[in-house]
Amino acid sequence: MRVLHVAFLICLLFSLSYANPSKADDKKKNKKPKMKTINISLLSVSQKINEIRADENFYVINSQSVSEWLPLMKKVREGNISRQNAVDSMNKLTNSLWDYMELCVKRKKTVKYSDEEWVFPVKGYDANAIGGSGGSGYITSGFDFFEINSGGHPAQDIFIADKNQDCIDDVTGNEVEILSMSGGVVVETRKNWDNTMMDIRGGNIVYVYDNYTNGLFFYAHMKDVKVNVGDFVKPGTVLGTLGRTGKNAYPSRSPTHLHIMYVRSHNGEMIPENLYKDLLKAKTVN
Numbered sequence: 001m002r003v004l005h006v007a008f009l010i011c012l013l014f015s016l017s018y019a020n021p022s023k024a025d026d027k028k029k030n031k032k033p034k035m036k037t038i039n040i041s042l043l044s045v046s047q048k049i050n051e052i053r054a055d056e057n058f059y060v061i062n063s064q065s066v067s068e069w070l071p072l073m074k075k076v077r078e079g080n081i082s083r084q085n086a087v088d089s090m091n092k093l094t095n096s097l098w099d100y101m102e103l104c105v106k107r108k109k110t111v112k113y114s115d116e117e118w119v120f121p122v123k124g125y126d127a128n129a130i131g132g133s134g135g136s137g138y139i140t141s142g143f144d145f146f147e148i149n150s151g152g153h154p155a156q157d158i159f160i161a162d163k164n165q166d167c168i169d170d171v172t173g174n175e176v177e178i179l180s181m182s183g184g185v186v187v188e189t190r191k192n193w194d195n196t197m198m199d200i201r202g203g204n205i206v207y208v209y210d211n212y213t214n215g216l217f218f219y220a221h222m223k224d225v226k227v228n229v230g231d232f233v234k235p236g237t238v239l240g241t242l243g244r245t246g247k248n249a250y251p252s253r254s255p256t257h258l259h260i261m262y263v264r265s266h267n268g269e270m271i272p273e274n275l276y277k278d279l280l281k282a283k284t285v286n
Contacts, residue, residue: 065097066097066185069188069207072089072093073188076148079148083147087146087269092268094268097187097209097211098211101185101209105211110183110185112212117183118181118235119179119180119235119282119283120282121178121179121219122158122176123176123177123238123286124285125158125160125284127279127282129158130159130276135276137155137156138153139153140272145269145272154261154263154272155218155259156261156276157258158260158279159255162256165256167223167242167243175223177242178222178241179235179236179239180208180217180234180235180236181275181282182208182213182235184208184210184211184217185231186230186231186233188205189204189205189207189225189227190204190205193245193246195250200246201246201247202245203220203222203243203244203245204220204222205220205225206218206225206239207219208233213264215263216263216270218259218261219258219260220258220261221249221257221259222239222241222258223240223244224240227239235283236283236285242256242257260275
């Protein structure tokens with residue numbers, strides 16, 4: 001019983017403390033909070049708004065550079081632009097692409113991946129699948145990016161196990177995925193190649209602008225393309241599956257392979273660079 005009495009007294013005291021608040025509590029309740037004075041400059045607000053608008057306009061204008069790649073390349077391939085005009089246009093375009101991607105990184109729409117993060121572009125394979133000896137398949141002699149019937153072979157070919165040429169890996173029994181070696185943004189795709197288009201060398205292709213090196217990766221002879229212009233990619237993003245599309249890859253004389261080329265703008269001149277050493281150290285994905 002004593003315990004019950006004590007408990008009852010505690011409850012009573014507790015209820016009285018709420019029923020009869022102290023004067024100090026009354027003062028706290030009636031005391032108005034001090035308002036913090038904030039001085040806002042209309043000029044500074046106006047400047048900030050203008051900066052935001054300028055940033056928005058810059059983003060919209062420069063995002064158009066992604067879709068401007070194909071029209072320029074179409075003129076080059078059809079011979080409807082002089083070489084000098086093509087070089088000048090490419091210089092402006094690649095600079096615009098760089099600015100656009102820098103803004104996208106700033107806005108956290110994408111990130112910049114270094115060459116230390118690059119991956120081998122053929123899933124399930126490594127540098128042992130590169131054609132030639134020590135990357136000897138890379139030949140720049142006679143190559144001109146802006147010439148329709150340019151010679152040379154400034155690229156590496158990566159071959160898969162496909163003896164019957166059905167584009168199915170002989171070991172796994174599956175299609176072979178092509179991965180983006182770098183990060184960046186897709187600026188061109190071709191998805192509709194068939195054997196009535198034998199004048200087109202690369203077949204189904206993907207061009208990726210790499211915002212780390214300010215260069216472009218070219219992936220050719222694909223069966224299916226699974227990305228679209230404007231897509232951001234990271235190292236290892238699936239671009240599509242390997243095929244036998246294109247003038248030189250479709251005939252049976254050619255083993256099934258990926259053709260990968262890298263070019264970089266030097267004031268608009270698109271100069272190829274050998275990816276062989278980069279392929280040797282790239283991370284493999286199985």
